[in-house]
Amino acid sequence: MSTTFWIILAAAVATYFTRIGGHLVMSRFERIHPRVEAGLNAVPAAVLTTLVAPAVLTAGPAEWAALVVTALASLRGGLMTMFLAGAAVLILCRQFVG
Amino acid sequence: MAVEAVSEGSAASEFWQGVRLSLPVVVASGPFAMLFGALAIDNGFSVFEAFLISAAVFGGASQMVGIELFGHHVAPWLIVLSIFAVNFRHVLYSAGIGRRIAHWPLVQQALGYFILTDPQFAIAEAKAEAGERVGFIWYLGLGLPVYVFWVIETVIGALLGKLIPDTSALGIDFLLPIYFLGLVMGFRKRPLWLPIVAVSAAASILAYKTVGSPWHVTIGALAGVLLAVILPPRHSGVEPQMEHEV
Numbered sequence: 237m238s239t240t241f242w243i244i245l246a247a248a249v250a251t252y253f254t255r256i257g258g259h260l261v262m263s264r265f266e267r268i269h270p271r272v273e274a275g276l277n278a279v280p281a282a283v284l285t286t287l288v289a290p291a292v293l294t295a296g297p298a299e300w301a302a303l304v305v306t307a308l309a310s311l312r313g314g315l316m317t318m319f320l321a322g323a324a325v326l327i328l329c330r331q332f333v334g
Numbered sequence: 335m336a337v338e339a340v341s342e343g344s345a346a347s348e349f350w351q352g353v354r355l356s357l358p359v360v361v362a363s364g365p366f367a368m369l370f371g372a373l374a375i376d377n378g379f380s381v382f383e384a385f386l387i388s389a390a391v392f393g394g395a396s397q398m399v400g401i402e403l404f405g406h407h408v409a410p411w412l413i414v415l416s417i418f419a420v421n422f423r424h425v426l427y428s429a430g431i432g433r434r435i436a437h438w439p440l441v442q443q444a445l446g447y448f449i450l451t452d453p454q455f456a457i458a459e460a461k462a463e464a465g466e467r468v469g470f471i472w473y474l475g476l477g478l479p480v481y482v483f484w485v486i487e488t489v490i491g492a493l494l495g496k497l498i499p500d501t502s503a504l505g506i507d508f509l510l511p512i513y514f515l516g517l518v519m520g521f522r523k524r525p526l527w528l529p530i531v532a533v534s535a536a537a538s539i540l541a542y543k544t545v546g547s548p549w550h551v552t553i554g555a556l557a558g559v560l561l562a563v564i565l566p567p568r569h570s571g572v573e574p575q576m577e578h579e580v
Contacts, residue, residue, distance in 0.1 A: 240383050243410045247400060248390035250418040256447040258429030268433070274526075274570035275563040279430045280459050281530045282558025283423045284452065284518045286538035286551045291511040293539055299508050306512050310519035315457075316358045318519065322512035326505040 298329035345471050352475020359453040359476075360483045362513040366394050367484045370401065371491025377405030381492045388488035392449065392481060394510075396420035399548065420548040423555055427455040434462040435473070442470045449477035456517040463524070525571040526562055534558030 262268070268276075292303060306322030313321070367388065374384035379401065391397055396417040403413045427450055435446055435458075454477050458468050521527055538554025545553065562570050 239410060240379065240404075241386070243400075243404070243413055244383065244387045244390055246410075246414040247387065247396070247417040250414055251391045251393055251396065251421045251424070252448060254418065254421045254424040255428055255450045256444070258425040258427065259432035259443075259447065260428075262429045262432050263436075270567035270572045271563045274565070274567045274572045275559045276426075276430045276433070277524065277570055277572070278526065278530045278559045278562035279426045279555070280456050281518055281521045281524065281527055282534040282562075283426055283551070283555040284456060284514050284521075285531045285534040285558065286423075286554035287452070287514040288511050288518060289535035289538045289554065290542040290547070290550055291508070293542070295508065295511075299511075302505075302508065302512055303515055306515050307519055310516055310522075315355075315516050315520065318516045319358045319362060319513050322516070323505060323509055326508055326512065330505055 296333065298326060298333045301329050302326035348469055348472045349475035352472040352477075353479055355457055356476045356479040358513070358516075359457075359480050362509050363394060363480060363484060364487050365509060366398075367487035368491030368494070370394065370397055371488040371493070372495050373398070374401050374488070375492050375495050377401050379404070379492075381489060384492040385485065385489050389485045391417065391421075392484060393417075393421050393424075393451065394484075395548075416548070420551070422552050423452075424450060424455075426555060426559065427452075431455055431458060431468075434458060434468040435470075438470050446470065446473055446477075449481055451477070451480065452514065453517065454480070456520065460520055463521075526565065526569055530558040530561055533561045 288303075292300070295303075302322045302325045305325040306318050309318035309321040370388065371384050374387070374397075375381070379387070387397055387400070391400075399420050400413050400417045403416055428447060431446075431450060435443055438446065454473075457476060458473060461472075462468050518531060534554045534557055537557030538550045541550035541553035
């Protein structure tokens with residue numbers, strides 16, 4: 237088997253480890269401490285924010301407009317609505333702003 | 335709760351409920367799958383290898399980083415370590431979602447963790463938060479289309495190669511941040527949401543500028559989680575006396 241094959245296999249194992257690892261650690265405890273539970277409840281907002289924030293920093297007016305519209309759309313519509321609204325604004329703005 | 339207890343009809347409807355929620359994810363990730371396939375060929379992967387990594391790793395950002403390093407002939411262990419680093423945030427997802435799917439049989443759990451991506455976690459977590467049971471059939475309906483399209487579109491991208499037109503004009507490079515912002519907004523009713531978002535944003539930007547990518551994800555996430563841990567639990571809406579099954 238080629239080196240590439242082994243890289244892919246090792247990457248797959250490492251990735252699966254990250255996807256099951258947190259559960260394996262947590263399941264060793266019979267009770268979840270309230271502070272730990274508070275921390276776990278913070279996970280979605282905390283992690284997903286880090287996938288957006290640096291992108292915002294390096295973006296331009298077209299991207300910012302798209303994000304503002306996405307945020308506004310989220311106050312009324314569902315996930316699909318806000319995603320399509322944001323994407324439409326992005327594509328439209330990019331036609332005019334480099 | 336046994337799956338057998340659910341009648342066939344309602345199991346099917348649960349599955350399709352999941353499928354419906356997967357649609358925006360499929361739309362948002364589609365261009366990336368094709369882009370990844372094209373990049374993979376560009377950087378020296380065969381079509382089969384592109385297929386294999388999408389099927390086995392199933393993590394868009396990490397695959398992009400991996401293929402980039404591969405193209406630069408970086409040492410294999412460093413490529414694997416980088417993919418691991420980009421995917422490290424899943425440890426937090428895994429710890430969080432474990433509470434919701436602990437009632438599944440082990441094989442189902444093992445499969446469930448395999449398809450635990452960003453949107454999979456966010457949508458399942460939102461369902462649990464609404465007080466609804468996160469069932470395996472529903473979870474599979476949500477994750478399976480994303481997985482199948484991810485793999486198929488990787489192969490299409492690999493076969494089409496450079497035929498993908500001007501990706502910038504189509505806004506492909508910025509679709510994911512838009513989608514992730516949508517997911518972040520979906521959790522805005524949670525206690526401490528704004529402080530957590532503010533701290534994670536600041537920390538990830540700071541880390542991005544100093545330590546660099548991909549560590550800004552883990553560092554920023556831990557900063558936000560730490561805030562919730564440090565503040566008295568009542569701020570997070572967690573009752574100290576409450577007991578929880580693991």
